[in-house]
Amino acid sequence: MSVRQLWEGTDAKPWIRNLNGRTKLVFLFLYAVLMITIDNPRTLYILFLFTLLLHGLAGTSLSKWRVLILLILLGLWGSMLSQALFFARTPRTPLLVLIAPGTPFLGTLTGGLSVYREGILYGAVQGLRTVSMLSLGMLVCWTSDPRQLLNGLLAWHLSPQIAFMLVTAIRFLPVLASETEEILIALRLRDQKAKGPFTGIRHLPYVAKPLLARCLRRSQTLALSVVSRGSFSEKAARRRQQWDGRERWLCLLFLLATLAVVFSKISFLLSEQGLYAGPLRGFYDFSSLYL
Secondary structure, eight states: OOHHHHTSOTTSOHHHHTSOHHHHHHHHHHHHHHHHHOOOHHHHHHHHHHHHHHHHHHTOOHHHHHHHHHHHHHHHHHHHHHHHHHOOSSSOOEEEEEEOTTSTTHHHHHSOEEEEHHHHHHHHHHHHHHHHHHHHHHHHHHHOOHHHHHHHHHHTTOOHHHHHHHHHHHHHHHHHHHHHHHHHHHHHHHOTTOOSTTHHHHHGGGTHHHHHHHHHHHHHHHHHHHHHHTTTSHHHHTOOOOOOHHHHHHHHHHHHHHHHHHHHHHHHHHHHTTOOOGGGHHHHHHHHHHO
8 A cells, every 4th residue: 555545535435435524524523522521531432442443334444553553652652651741730649750859950950850640640531532533533534535525614604715725734645645755765766875674764854845845836736726627716615515314413413412411511510619400410420420
């Protein structure tokens, strides 16, 4: 599989590839709301596993699974490590002291550096939010034709220029990956001393300039193509993709479930501030256990 194919969604299963762009965008937005609302680690973990299940049902290839796992590990462990070292809340329990407060110069400068247990837990929760959205976002990118997302944004009366810019950013991801691969191959061929598995790392500092030049040329070609086809005309803005009724009902059910979760969490937070209402006891219990 080429680098460009690695970032495209041509190998996804038809059931998810044929979904309306509005359906995917609605699910992505509502999932983000859930990630912001929920604090319970078990619930966040279940939602994260649900995104991985969607990848499995969508037929994500092995190569894409490797990329996804790498991004998940970087996001999750990066969040846990940063919070473990720089957790500022109290109480906090040091598990390992890296720099003692009494260490000359470094101890005085930093006030000591330790790995905190509460920081690891807090970083894991924040990391679950990040990797869940990363996983679902990659699923949308890998299973969507850019025209689906463009038609969905236009159907919501978003400015054609803004919609086109958003979709172009997604469309250029596989193009940039392909261009970078070609530049690295050219640099390795020109380097007579290129040997070993880490040769490409040595050439990375020289990729930026030719990559920028290629992007500028592609941007000029794209701009001429857009203007000549009249992509920003009123006729193009009125184009609509039929939104299947079953997808609408599914989005509506997910919206109602999300609103119920948000209402339950807000009610629980207000009850902690003294605004308690007896009829909302079920919402309080649900929030305490799962949110």
